[in-house]
Amino acid sequence: MTIANTPQAIKWDIKSNPTKKKNIMSTSKPSVPIALSADAVDDLIYDARAGDLESLNADIAALATQHACNESLIVASAIDLADESEGGSGSCVLHFPAANGNAEILTILLQKLASAEPAQRAAFVNHRNYSGNTPLHWAALNTHLECVKALVGAGADLDVKNDAGHDAVFLAERTAWAAVEDNGNGEDENQNQPQEIEMTIGEGEGEGDAEKTDAGEMSAGRQVVEWLLNSDVGSSLEKGATEGEASA
Template identity: 45%
Template sequence: MTPNISEDEIDDLIYFARTGEVDELNSLNETICQRESISSLEFLDLVKDENSGNGVLHMAAANGHDKILLDLCKALSNPSPQTPAMLAIINSQNKAGNTPLHWAALNGHLESVKVLLDNGADPTRTNQRGHDAVYEAELNDKKEVVEWVLKEGGEGLEEGVVGETGEGRADESADEDMQTDETDGVKDEELLKRIGEQLGHLGIQDADPKT
């Protein structure tokens, strides 16, 4: 029988992950898993925004809620860590091809980046623009993330960053679905207006991680 998770429940779960409401997220997670007789892995595979493709992990990563990421990864690791099914969830891509690691790196959330990499996130996975997570971090001047990932990731990742030309980066909007939760990267109001117009033109629901 197909699990029955309502749109309202999915909206609530995405919201709790975005705002960092750990207790509420865990409580609803447990309720749904028990009611539908599904595992945490099946639960996370099902709970996604239908317009953007963002899941709970995406929204927690975008806002640096590493406690939520730790709890979810621990649940996914039961009974065995880094199984193919678990890795598929950790590296799940939204409709723009971005993984939770892309979002954590783009927004400069180093602790969230560490949690994801420790649990099997693939730093070489690229989005639809052909950018991996560390390159998105570099484009957005998240130097701490770039330096740590390159140090931990090795020479192959460094070559990938150095080899990029930055073509297609004429504006500062990054991928259309990736909105940062910080304001220091916003140069002026005109940039925000342009991003909004692009989102509206593309018919993509704003997945802004800001609370």
């Protein structure tokens, strides 16, 4: 089984962001606790992307036995380390269920990570791919509230910015704005298709499909924004932004 035959993540090339190439080149590949083969990583990412929980559990267990280690180390080693020129994204196994809204798969992976060292777990949950996006960026962009909650509960950092300088709250808010604008232009027949998005947002770039709503109903994007800002970590983020505006 290999991910090479699966649909690739949607990717926008942000030509208006001249720092992207510099950021990618200056970012060294992360070290992983277990040196998994490229095929093994592909299998794990494929399982997570496809939502195949049975295969995911079986593959993780088999690799843990093969390498005589805890399953948490296998999960923490599941990072696409292929060069971007060869089709690599730099994403970890958490990015894909976060992007697709598969809260069950994401929660299982986070539970397996629970026994890892705190620093190792935090680094993996906040892993930035080649565009600087974390799993939380992808979940927020695609307005998957349950995935956002799971990631924040596992220690996802709301302050992390991607290479375009945007945090998860900003991405969710941009998607919410897009939903409001699109609402006046008719329904998109593909609005409920799950999105698996890799992007660095620049000025003028669009976002992933947002859930359209009737007037007066809170969009999925707005729900994510409100939850993030009202969470314990989000409250401090909002407070800091307010204080920054006051001192400006």
